[in-house]
Ligand code: FES
């Protein structure tokens with residue numbers, strides 16, 4: 145081989161050296177880290193209520209070892225795992241009528257961490273211990289089968305956030321959780337990366353969702369207060385399909401259906417097929433904790449099976465052989481395959497990664513704001529009484545323009561669609577649906593009129 149064969153950078157294995165330094169500011173989540181401090185200013189789901197039986201459960205969230213339990217009166221406790229006496233694990237504790245009792249020497253704690261009794265001590269010492277000793281505990285809220293915790297400073301605790309999608313009455317909301325053996329940001333990145341649905345979920349292995357995902361389409365990204373949105377607009381025959389991926393900072397995510405829409409059937413204002421939080425377990429493990437939403441405006445009820453939420457979440461079921469994972473990789477393979485904590489310096493971001501760039505920038509700003517002593521930006525309820533959300537899909541009947549490149553029209557439609565949703569922010573759900581559907585029908589009519597007149 146002659147030297148000039150190497151002149152274009154081929155066979156550059158030796159010269160290509162990657163950094164091994166992850167972006168600590170965005171990826172470390174433990175107590176006292178900047179990102180960990182930021183995330184601790186929000187409520188996060190930590191467990192599925194149906195999996196909490198009569199025994200305490202050991203959990204790890206944001207790098208902290210915790211125990212979740214329900215006392216015999218039905219009250220939930222989320223506490224530090226180690227008993228403050230001599231550090232036995234409360235996972236082996238006994239749930240009492242009120243609180244939990246450590247297995248080792250019987251110290252008894254309330255759900256808020258107060259020491260109620262330290263048996264075997266002289267009474268005056270017992271009283272002193274009750275005043276002095278605290279078990280670390282966090283506030284808990286149970287909502288439609290998910291258990292949420294707030295792990296930040298109590299003085300900064302925000303109201304428990306109710307997003308509109310948490311109150312949809314026409315959906316069957318099925319709790320699920322999905323494990324990822326990698327850093328939380330790798331899992332979060334995918335929501336603002338609509339392009340991956342065309343490859344990972346369609347053109348690479350088998351078609352994991354509906355057929356229409358294979359078409360790349362137009363991508364537009366939107367930023368509105370604490371919302372970051374990626375709209376993927378595709379032409380499918382005589383229809384235009386708008387699919388909205390949504391992130392509400394720091395980790396609330398939604399997207400259109402996996403199976404109900406493929407662009408071939410008209411669909412007005414379908415809502416998200418999952419309502420989901422990306423929750424760091426520690427720096428190298430993550431849980432997506434969510435509801436899968438089934439119904440006319442979500443994914444089809446026939447997918448409401450034990451495997452359905454797994455496929456909607458990752459493109460494939462969770463438990464698969466190595467060969468199955470290689471032949472048809474899903475989100476777990478894509479994100480875990482990057483390594484436990486991916487190194488951003490080694491990436492080569494391109495224009496379709498605009499959503500990811502934007503997300504990381506916004507996260508960094510918020511993390512720094514908290515470090516400066518400010519409160520982080522939080523999504524708040526509008527006059528509708530809930531926090532509005534936008535993830536979902538709509539398919540409009542609009543015939544093809546007589547031009548080889550429709551991207552501008554698709555982009556304009558995406559902008560109009562988002563604008564009409566924003567206009568409905570203050571409306572209650574019923575009014576909002578009516579308003580958005582009327583506007584969408586007008587759009588179709590206008591498009592039909594303009595193509596007719598040309
Ligand atoms: S270690 Fe818990 S009571 Fe002693």
Ligand SMILES: [Fe+2]
Nearest residue numbers: 334340458475
């Ligand atoms: Fe995906």
